[in-house]
Every structure is written in structure tokens, then in C-alpha cells.
Amino acid sequence: MHHKEHHSIEDMLVHIRHYLPSQAPLKDFIHHNTLHGFQALPFHEAMKRANQVFGYKTYLSLEEYRLLYQKGKIKPALLKKVLHQQPATSSQEFLDKMLHEPATQVFEGRIGLLYDHWKTDYHLNLSKEVHPLLFRWVAAYLDQGIAQKELPVKGTDFLNTIRMMDQYSSLSIFKSKRARQLLKDESFGLEQALELVVGDASYWEQYLFDMAFQHPGWSGMVAVLEDNPGHLLKPRPISLQHFLLFELLLEIDALDRKFGTVWKPLCQGMVSPPPPLFPDVWVETPFHWLQYWQEAYEWSFYEEVLNGLNAEVKSIASVREPEFQAVFCIDDRECSLRRHLEQEVPNCQTFGTAGFFNVAFYFLPEHGKFFTKVCPAPMTPLHLVREKEAKVRHKKDTHYSRHSHGLLGGWLISQTMGFVSALKLMKGIFYPSESPASVSSFRHMDAHGHLVVETPAVGHKINGLQVGFTVSEMADRVEGLLKSIGLTTEFAPLVYLVGHGASSTNNTYYAGYDCGACSGRAGSVNARVAATMANHAGVRKILESRGISIPETTLFVAGLHDTTRDDIQFFDFQSWGESHQKLHQVYLAKFKSALDKNAMERSRRFLLASSEGGEEEVHERVRKRAFSLFEPRPEWNHATNALCLVGRRSWNRHLFLDRRAFLNSYDPYQDPEGIYLAGILKAVAPVCGGINLEYYFSRVDNARLGAGSKLPHNVVGLFGVANGMDGDLRPGLPAQMVNIHDPLRLLVIVDQHPQVVFHVLEQDPATKSWFLQNWIHLMVQDPDSHALYRYEQGVFKHYELQEQPLNEYPELRQLVANGSDNQPIYIMRP
């Protein structure tokens, strides 16, 4: 016998789906921890197991680490510091081994070893027979609109659809009789199929694992859709169980074709059976010491940041009587824009918070047929915000038309539109501009439309969602927003709430470029709703009673920052008073200038866009990337992210963080109990941690955990991408998104007393687990003593920092001239 215990089929499926990729369809792309299946374990232990079971590469390669060491990106002092933490690793020999011993890694997991027996024992390339048909049928069922013809059988689940197709069709899906018979037989389930194909029940689970992980992309998509059918606009009920049963039937068909109906099950009398997938005792891998390289790599960077935070003299004094305030998303792409804005207007204040601005709802655009969720993915909103008096933001284009694929239509279109295509293509290549192939964040909402924010009548519901918010609901949300970022006094005349989105062309990952806190949509609607709420007289009255007094002269202004084009748009200014409009004109110029500089800074990472010329000229070049058909990297999105700072801006405003930090505003003095901190950490861990880890894994193993190069990708059913015609779906990030990413785990640093943070974590085990198991590093800096603490094994320990001097920020020109590499942490001049 192979395994000690017997599981039920249901348990096996639960176990399998635990490890399957869980990426949603493209339109709902949201970053998540790729190896979520191992997340209950400490990070390095998880890496070891993921490597042994699935053969994943979980760290950079040895050569890469050694190269980083030579380049000084891994600092010798930090390597020593890491090694000296344990006696076993602190010897000189160990160091020599790490630095010089020649070694060849092999990436081979236990997954698939059982399935390989088809090839070795039966001389049958089973996957070649089964996969193309399996993929095509499941794609035909799930398809959201690529195929002209939908399946003739509609309205029932996957297996039933297949059954009815096979029943109606005079041509069977299978080529042998038995499989067709078994499909008809409704009592024939997974158990019976496994009995037939695998035999020995102790191997069933391993066989199912092997089967599902021959094509993790498809298995994962099926599992995701089983849990969240709402990800598809056209409903397609499907289950992993049915999917795998169909695959087993196809296997039976292939085996019958080759051997007739008499063949022995795979595991009956198997010579040299494979080891179990999950061993009882986990041995050390020969390359376990890569983890020390990784730690040294991470702390080489972290210590620079800590030195920066620790810099005795903060070069920039905190702001009094600010000219204006601007609240941005926590997103790392806003990090540099805030810096430039602060340089343009030294007397302004900027804040960061999750970009849904504490208002969670579904958005129903005018003319829209579906609701769009605009809040963090785990939340389930109860409200609906409708758009009115807006224009349709979608133009039809013949090139996507179904008729172009028809016989007569194609004949006509190719001889007419074909020549238009030639011109369009020429224009698209030599003069990129907005086209139907592009996605623009500014189209998410019509700036001139009207949003129904306040509920017209309490109890007015559509599909169980309340239309609009009541005044007290609005007050709660605004209060939550302001208190969590610590903006409760000294309101400037203008408070900007700036959401963000992105623009790109020819990009299947477009949703991943938008705001993650808005479920992969632009943040414009949320910003506008939040601003409307904060300007509401009734809301202000309630806030007054809760200790937040917003002067009448203060106006909240919603805006949208397009992170690809570095353009900004503000909403509803026709309703402002004249004085505000005048003031805004002044700041608008500052915003524009900051955006030019931001584009200039970003241009240093774009090797093919020259940074030569004036800021506006460079900005224009950067802008064009968003419209370029041929640009697989319209922007770098979250690449290079490594940090998350939770605290007052005055605590970190003096640092140049190279767009690598998520910045969340938080005032430790206004939150002595850690109530708001709890909310922030609860969002930061899965959102920023998820982004960070997805980048990490897609970078270290782009072939298995990432999507590979996106250049050959082929869109499948509008929900996924694959290579070629018969390839598996490819979840994860493509190589083009992670080229420049340094795989460092996220370091969260909180501006608060350690005991408060400790208390917060104890209240929320789910959040605590991220930090406890080291999937994210956590540190705090005491706002009074400035002492640093590191969260290790569930407690905060005082952290001894090796001091190192930091350089002053060179001016922008110099920075750009430094090239595309990651820059060190700089101290900003006052």
C-alpha cells in the first residue's frame, strides 16, 4: 500500500485545488500569492516543499546570486550577518562553499512521476492523445465570445453539455465505443473511472494530482470558476470533478483505441512505483542554502531603507498650514508622483490609502449591462452606484467583427476593410494614437456623467443591492477614510482624492495594470463618490459631531491619474465656486509639471524611449507607449516593488524610494489603540503581499510560475492566454512584466509602538500569519524612541542596524543619466 490513509474523492479534490493556480479570468485579473497553497508554512520551508513536490524554482539561481554579490547588490557584511545567526552556517568553510563551490541545480519535482508510467510501461504518449481534445471541449464550453458559434447545447453544466452533445451528434466525441457508453451512464463517476484507469485506490489521489498538474492552467481555471462563477459574464457552471472525469473518459478512449478494451490499470502490478507526492519526512534539499543568499539579498536592500528612516536629522520639516492636500492610492506607482508634487509645492501634504477610498460598491455604468465591482477583491459590497447622463464609451470596429471571419463577409471585408487595415497598421506603427485596440482608464467613467451617490429612497434595491448610500453610511465611510490616514485637522481649501488607472494597447493583462484596490478597475468612480460624500453638508454635520471639523471653505476634488500616460483628470469642477477654480488652476499647473517630471523619471527604465530632451518632450514619448501596438511594456506596473511604509509622511518624506514602496498614511498618535492600523494591515498583507509574491514567483520561475514570454500568447475564450493552438492556459505574469524585477519579499515598516502592532496582530490571526511565516517581513519604528524592531517568531525583537551613510538625491537629470538599474536610497534635499 502506498498511503496510510484513505481519503474520499471530495477530500482529494479539496487537496488538489488547494495547490492549483487560482488566477481569475483576464478581465478580473488580480495579483495574489502564486504559492498560496503553501502559505501556512514558514516561507523557506514552503519553498523547499514546493520545489520537491512540483519542481518549481523558488529562488534565483546560484549564479544569479553570486553575480549580485559581485555587483555589490548583496553586501558581504549582510551575508555574514545572515550566516552568523546560526552556528551551523557561521563557519568560513560554509561561506566559501556559498561563494565558490561549483554546483549544478536540477529542477525536478515528484509531480508527474506516476503519469510518466504511461510512457515507460505502456509506450503511450497519453497526453498527446488527450490534451488537445480536452482543452478544445472545455474551451468551447467556457468560451465568452471568441467563437462565432456557441455550443448548440445550452443552459446546463459542463458534463451534461458534453453528454448531450455526444447524444445528439451522429459523430461521437470519442473514437471508441466504451468511452461513449460510460459517458452516457450517469452512475459512472470519478471513483469508477479511477478504478478502471488507475486500479489500486491508494494511488488515486496521486494520479489525480498528476493529471490535474499536467495542465495546471486549465485545472486552475476550472477550480476558480467553480468557486466564483460570477467571473464570467455568460454563466458556465463547471466543476473540477466533472472536468477530471471527462479527462479520464478521454484517457479510456485513447487506451481502448490503442489496446482494445482489455488492458490492465496503470497501478496494477506496477514495477518500480513512484515515491508519494508528499513525503512523510521532508529531507533538506541540496540547495537549501540558497535561502541565506536570498535573506542576504533582501537585507542588503532593507538596511539601506532603515538607515534612511533612521537618519538623525530629517531634512524636511513637517508641513504647517498646507496649501493643499492630495490623497493618492497606496500603489507603488504613486510613490514618485507624490515626491515630485511635494517638490513642486513644498508646502503641500500628500497621503496614501487603498485606492477605493473606503467606499465599496458595485458600479453600473450608463448603458452598461453588467455590474462592475470596484473595491478590494475579498469584500462583498452591498451598494450600487449608478451612472446617469453619460455617453457610451465604446466604438464598434470592423476588424473585430464576426463577419470578417465569414465566407461572404470575409470576402467583402478583406477586399474593402483589408486596405483600410493596411493604412491603420501603418498609422499604428509610425504614429501611435488611441485606437479600438487600446484601453484607457479615462473611459471607465464619463467625466460629464452624473453619479447617483446618495440613495434616492432608502430601501431602493436592484438585485439585492441598495442604490446609493444613506447620509449616515456616507459619514461612516468618510470618517474611516480620514481617520485611518490621520487627516482630521488643518484641512486645506482643496483636498484632492486621486484614484489611478492605466492605459495600454494590445495588452491582455490590462486589468492587472489598473487599481488593485478597485478589483482591477480604474479608481475614478471611487474617488468621485468619496469626494461627493465628503462635500455633502449632511455628512459634514455628522463628522463634526464625531470630532472631524471640515471648514466650509474646504472642497474635496476627485481626480484620476493615468499611471501609463502620466495624465490627470479632475471631475465636477463646473460645480465649484470661483475661488476654488482659480486656486485649482494654480495647482493644476503644478500637477502637470510634477507629471512631466514623473514621466521623465520613469523614462530611465524604458530602454527604447530616449530620455533626451525637455521634460514635456520625454513625457510625450512616454505617453505614446500607451497607444503603441508594438509595446509589450506600456509601463512597468509594480515591477521592483519591495517595500511598504505605513506611517506619517513626515516620517519618510525625506527619502527617495525609487518607486519601490507602497506608501500608506497613518498617524500613530491618532490611533493609540491600533484600531485603524488593524484595518490597514488587513488590506496591506493580502494586497501588497499578493502583488509582491506574484512578482517574486513569476520572476524566479517564469516558465512554470509565470506565463512565459507574452509575445506568442494566444487569447483563449476571452478569459485566458495560451501558447499556440493546443497549449495549456498560462497563469502568472509574463516575462515582459518582470524583466527588471528584483525578487525581494515585501518589507512592511510601521510607524507605531511595537506593543500596539503586536496587539493588532494577535487580534487577527489571518493577517498575523503572513508576517509570522515570513512571507512578508515586518518591522516597526517606535515613533518616540526611533528604535527599530523586527517581528520574528511572533515577537518584536530590537533590531541592530549596521550604519551606513546614504547619498543625497541627485537632481532628476542625473538620476535619469544613471541608467535603468535600481538606484540606492537617497536622502532628499530640503
Added chain:
Amino acid sequence: MMTQLLSQLLPILVLLPLLVFLTSLIPSEKKENWLSGIAFTGIALQAMFLLAFLIIWIIQGAKPLIIEEINLYRSNDYAFLVDLYFDWNAAIFLFTGTFITLLIVRYSAYYMHLEPGYKRFFNTLLFFNLGFTLTVLSGNFETLFIGWEFLGISSFLLVAFYRERYLPVRNAVRVFSVYRIGDIGILLAMWASHHLWHENITFFKLNHYELVHHQLSEHSLIGLGISFCLLVAAAAKSAQWPFSSWLPRAMEGPTPSSAIFYGSLSVHFGVFLLLRTFPFWEHQILARWVIGGIGVISAISGFAISNVQTTIKTRIAYASVAQIGIMFVEVALGLNALALFHFMGNAFLRSYQLLVSPSVVSYMIRDQLYHYQEKPAQVLPEWRKKLDATLYTLSVQEWGLEHFLNRIVFSPLKKLGHQLDFLTKRNVLLYFIPAYAAACVLYIFRASLWTEVREVLPEIFAGIGLLMVLKAFSERQSPRLSWMLVLMNHGWVALAVSFNEEFDWHHTLFYLSGFVPAGLIGYWLLHQLLEKERSFFNLNGYYGHAREYPQLAFLFLLCSLGLMGFPITYSFVGEDLLFSHIHSRQFVLAFFASSSFVLGGIALVRVYARLFLGPNIKKNHETALKSS
């Protein structure tokens, strides 16, 4: 006067792409700007030259231009001539091709940034451009075949661009195989037309109605045979029935390469071949019916299959197959101008659709957000349900085309090859040397043999050669055996053909001198690889040695091309020379010789792919899953 000048300038249109290709070999992989710069400047120059050329040509009345007899090889009774020919067909194809290539090169300069294989990509693209130009401008079958072969190999290299994944490599071998099968058609057409006219017939001469008609009325069966061969070649190249299924499988390379090859240019070459040879078969009613029929079947099946495709690129591929089917019909009806116009439109449309194919997600999702309408449930009669379900299932299975091709072509060939499974690397010479010695003895004493025996011996020898190639093609163990068998085949073919003529050492030597060096060097390279990778050296899987031994892989590829008679070495001229010695009544011999020539190529590419391409077997780095 001006026309004469234009004629003299015609070779520049071929030399320019050659020069650009050669220049692009110089910069190193890291010099992205150089590589894309050379490609863009080169193609831009070519485009400007072409444009000026076209304008003058049209002003001058658009008369066909011919350059005759650039002599590559000549002996007393044989000459290998490169002819160029420029007419409206060439003008339209060249214009469309250069225009699209220019745009794609520009597109790829950015799109391919940081992609491993940047240089390989541009080299292959420019080599394709050379092949394209040569084919379009070719004035006779020999020249056309050179270009045709360039297209085949560059296609193989671009489908297998992601050579470290399994599926692209497998599909590349597949595509190459189907292309080669089509090549049998061209080779036989070449051979037959040699004998029909006793010279390298130029396309220009085909326009002479009297000449063609006179010959055909005397040899109507040969004429029909040639037309059929041409049709096979055209259908294979243009993914027409029953070859359609290779086209979607070829969509493995970076999107722009798929756009230029399978969206627009390469895939229309069947149409070009038909247009080019139109005067030849226009009076054969049967041929026109068959061509039109293939077109109709392809259009209908392509349309039906396209309808159920759930991936964007396969959908475009089959839609394109259907349109090309209509072009076949247009040509069969004699509507050549319409076909040309249709070609241009289709090429532009499909390349644009492929290039913007990633954006279909955002476009369609947005479209559904605003315009989605639930289709009302229809109550259909029982027969309609049955019909719909049957048609759907049939189309999901691609009308069984992939299966069909395997069953009628590749599987029987493999089965035949397995008849020789008793041959191993060790004993093959034990069989070969005595057999070949005996054959040589028969050759020496051929004069004293009965006529009946003498007549049949060449065919037997070529048959033995073909069997060897089949064994090479189906061999699963030894790469060296496979290699040697292909080499030996050339020996058998040379011997077989020698029976026909007066003893002419020159021709046989010339023929063998092309293959033997490539064969020996290739064998030595295989030996080198064996020394290094003893445990990963057979034909039973893909080993991906190119990752560790890129130079070895490249040299081996060159040797394979040499041994398969690919027109970069002069062995190709030898091949043609030999064909010219096969008499017109020896159809079987011609068929054996061309089949072994073509299948030998497939066998060699298979050896190359299995040893050097695919995921590296040692797994010392991250490798993609087989299914991805």
C-alpha cells in the same frame, strides 16, 4: 530602352534582400539597435527602390520583364539557369510583401525587445524576405524552387522560435513535413516539364499559347500530371484541403512572425503558384475543376472550423484558409485580377487582425459590457439539433484533417520504414557495402544485361534508397543510423540514374560531391555530441542540446541542409542535374527519387529537432511544462 534598363535592374531586387540578410548576420545578439536598424533600413531601401521601379514600369506600359539565364552551372548538355520574371503577379505580391515586411520589421524592433533570440528572429525574418522575393521574381521552376525552399526552412525556424518549449518544436517539424510533402509536387512538375519542353521552361514561355497547347495536345496525360503536382504543392503551401490543419499549429512564434508568415505572406504562396502557372493549365478543363473543387471544399471546411474555434489566432487562421479557398476558385474561374486584389486585401486584413489579436479581450469585454444581449432560447426541431451537434463536433475535431493526414501519409510511411528495423548502426554497413558493391558490378556490366532487367534496375535501386530514407524517417534510436541512411540514399539514387546515360563521371561526381562533405562533417558533429552527451543521444524524445551547444547545433543544422540538398549548397544543382537525367517514361524512378529527396529532408530535420530542440533534458534551469 527604358524597359531594357528595368530588366537590367531587376536582379537588384533580389540582391538587395540578400545583402540585407548577410549584413544582419554580423552584429552580436546584444546589439538590438543594430539588428533592427539594419533590418529596417534594408527593407526601407528595398521598398523605395521597388516603388520607383514600379512607377517607371507602369509608366512604361507594364510589360513583362525577363532576365534570362544567369548561369550557375553548365556542362555539355546541362545548364542550371536562374531566370527572373516580372509581371503584374510579381508586382502585386512583391509590393504587398515588402510593405508588410517593412511594417513588421518596424513593429518587431520594439516588440521583441529583451527577448532571447532577438538576433535569430531578425536573421530568419530577413532570410524569409529573401526567399519571398526570389520566389515571386522567379522566372522558371528551378529558381522558384530555391525561393520555395528558403520559405520552408525559415518557416520551420520561426515556428520553433521558442525552441525550449515542446509544442513549438513538435509543430515546427509538423509544418515542415507538410511543406515538404508539397515539394514533391514541385519537383515532379519540374522534372516533367523538363521532358515536355526539353529545356528549363521559363514562365514567360508558358504564356505562348501555341507552344503550350502544341505540347499538351501531344502529351495530355503528362500535362494533367504536372497540373496535379502543382496543385498539391499549392494546396500544401496555402493550407488548403486536406492540408489545412498545419496553419493554426504554426502560430507558435512571436505574434508578428505569425502575422507575416501565416497571416499574410507565406500562406498565399499556393495562390501565387497557381497564378504563375495559370497559362499552363488554363486549357485543361479537368485541372480547373479540381482546383476549383479543392478551393470550395477548403472554403467550406475552413469556414465551419473557424466558426467553433475558441482561440483568436486559430480563428483567424481558419478564416484565412476559407478566403484562400475562395481565391483558388477565383483563379480556377480565370478571375486572376480579382484573386490578386483579394490576396492583397486578405493579407493586410489578417496581418492586422493577428497583430491586434491580444486586444480582443479588452475590446470584446467592453463590447459585452455595453451591448450584451442574451440570445433568446430557440426551440429547434430534432433533426436540426442533430445536425448542429454533428457539425459542431466535426468542426471541433477539425473535420478529422489532422488525423486524415496522419493516416494516409505519415503513418504508412513510418510503417514501411519499420520494415527495415533489423538495420542498426552496427550492421548497416554490413548490408550496405555488399549490396552497393553488387549494384556497382551490375552497373559496370550493364551492357550485357537483358534489356528488361536493365530497365527495371534503376527503379529498384532508387526504391532501396527510398526505403533507407523511410527507415531514417521512422528510426527511434540512433541519430547516426538515420544520418547514414540518408547519405546512402544519395549513393543509390546516383547509381540508379547513372544507368540512364552514357558513363559520365562528371555528373555523378558533381552530384555526390555536394552531399558527401556535408554528410561526413555532420556525422562527425553527431559523434562530438555523442561524446559529450552519451545518455541523452537518441531519437526517442527531445533533448534540447542547443541550449548547451548552440554552435554545434548551428553547424549541424547547416550540414543537415547540405545533406538534404537545400539550395544553400551546390548539392541542390546536383539534385536538379540528376533529375534532368531521368527519362520521361521513368515516372516511378522520378517519383522515388523526389520522394526520397523530400522525405530525407524531413528525416534530417527530425534528427535536428529531437537532438537539439525542445526543453533541455537536464532541467538545470526553469523549464516550461510540456503542455504549455
